[in-house]
Amino acid sequence: MSKLGLAVILITAIFSLGSAASAQESPRPEDGYFQIPTRVAKGVWVFVEPSFQVQPIGNVTLIEQSDGLVLVDAGGSPGAGRRIVEMIRALSAKPVKAVVITHWHGDHPQGLSEILKAWPAARTIATAPTQAHLRDPTTMNTPAASDPVADATFQKQVQGFAAYARQMAATATTRGNAAGWLATERLFNQYSLDMKGATTIAPAESFAERLDIADARTPIELHFFGRANTDGDAVVWLPTQKIVVAGDIIVAPFPFGFGSYPADWLTTLARVRALPFRTLIPGHGTPQHDRVYLDSVSWALRDIRSQMAPLASQGLTLEEARKRIDVSAQLRTFAGSDPWLRRWTNEYWLGPIVTSAYKEATGQPIVQSLKGG
Numbered sequence: 001m002s003k004l005g006l007a008v009i010l011i012t013a014i015f016s017l018g019s020a021a022s023a024q025e026s027p028r029p030e031d032g033y034f035q036i037p038t039r040v041a042k043g044v045w046v047f048v049e050p051s052f053q054v055q056p057i058g059n060v061t062l063i064e065q066s067d068g069l070v071l072v073d074a075g076g077s078p079g080a081g082r083r084i085v086e087m088i089r090a091l092s093a094k095p096v097k098a099v100v101i102t103h104w105h106g107d108h109p110q111g112l113s114e115i116l117k118a119w120p121a122a123r124t125i126a127t128a129p130t131q132a133h134l135r136d137p138t139t140m141n142t143p144a145a146s147d148p149v150a151d152a153t154f155q156k157q158v159q160g161f162a163a164y165a166r167q168m169a170a171t172a173t174t175r176g177n178a179a180g181w182l183a184t185e186r187l188f189n190q191y192s193l194d195m196k197g198a199t200t201i202a203p204a205e206s207f208a209e210r211l212d213i214a215d216a217r218t219p220i221e222l223h224f225f226g227r228a229n230t231d232g233d234a235v236v237w238l239p240t241q242k243i244v245v246a247g248d249i250i251v252a253p254f255p256f257g258f259g260s261y262p263a264d265w266l267t268t269l270a271r272v273r274a275l276p277f278r279t280l281i282p283g284h285g286t287p288q289h290d291r292v293y294l295d296s297v298s299w300a301l302r303d304i305r306s307q308m309a310p311l312a313s314q315g316l317t318l319e320e321a322r323k324r325i326d327v328s329a330q331l332r333t334f335a336g337s338d339p340w341l342r343r344w345t346n347e348y349w350l351g352p353i354v355t356s357a358y359k360e361a362t363g364q365p366i367v368q369s370l371k372g373g
């Protein structure tokens with residue numbers, strides 16, 4: 001080999017090393033960020049985000065009817081929406097004729113813009129409270145129409161999350177937490193790309209208690225059983241296949257409790273439980289074939305409410321009450337001894353559900369917003 005040839009190889013190697021070191025790393029398959037199509041019955045698939053993510057992407061359910069496809073939720077970002085369009089096209093040549101959004105939290109409707117680019121004639125449906133939130137700029141953190149200033153602000157925030165995750169990985173005291181933070185940094189790198197130009201689209205149609213999408217083989221019932229995780233959670237029921245799509249009324253491996261309604265959630269859960277389902281598709285996590293996990297969510301809600309009632313009636317402040325609530329059984333149930341899951345069970349479930357239970361017990365309003373409250 002000539003000296004010139006070697007020099008060219010060395011320079012190329014140094015260059016590629018430099019760009020690899022400065023490039024933002026994307027999620028790895030084992031991070032579980034990207035949704036995976038899973039068939040749950042003939043003509044019914046779920047695009048599952050298989051593990052808990054700090055920035056979650058809700059499960060998306062695809063249901064085939066004779067004249068088209070019905071989608072339940074739309075993915076948590078435009079990027080997720082584009083991947084969902086690809087996955088749908090690989091499974092069926094039929095068009096998406098309707099998209100049902102289970103609730104307003106951004107990890108469920110943010111892919112809708114991309115679904116509608118692919119199938120502009122699709123109906124868009126939610127409960128009336130969910131439709132109202134998706135129309136309300138004081139609830140949502142992405143604009144109704146493309147807005148470069150809002151986009152730049154959002155991007156800066158997500159890149160800040162990635163930098164924070166990198167810092168947390170560097171100072172983590174357990175190997176599990178260090179690995180979790182590094183995966184979270186990769187997740188936010190991808191989420192930043194996925195959320196470029198994100199807009200919130202409000203469904204055009206709403207329903208109060210029930211709306212049917214008829215079909216001979218796969219009829220679909222949309223229900224509102226009452227408030228639960230939000231004030232407008234839709235439940236989708238396939239009576240022939242005995243499949244219930246629960247939205248974030250059920251989320252695994254631990255529930256999400258932000259701005260939720262503990263007492264109503266229990267009543268709503270009882271109505272979901274009364275459906276003769278064989279498969280329950282949660283808002284996050286893998287499909288379930290029994291009622292064990294549903295019952296542990298009911299237990300967890302009852303446990304927090306019954307511990308809170310005497311504390312609230314003694315006139316304690318929220319922070320005083322929080323210190324006296326014993327969450328050890330809940331941590332064991334939902335996270336076992338995994339430090340990463342225990343951390344996020346605290347952040348996504350125990351922290352916010354204690355707040356909601358306190359507000360409920362003291363008669364304070366529970367606010368639905370991504371902008372604090």
Ligand SMILES: [Zn+2]
Pocket residue numbers: 056057058105107108248283284
């Ligand atoms: Zn969710």
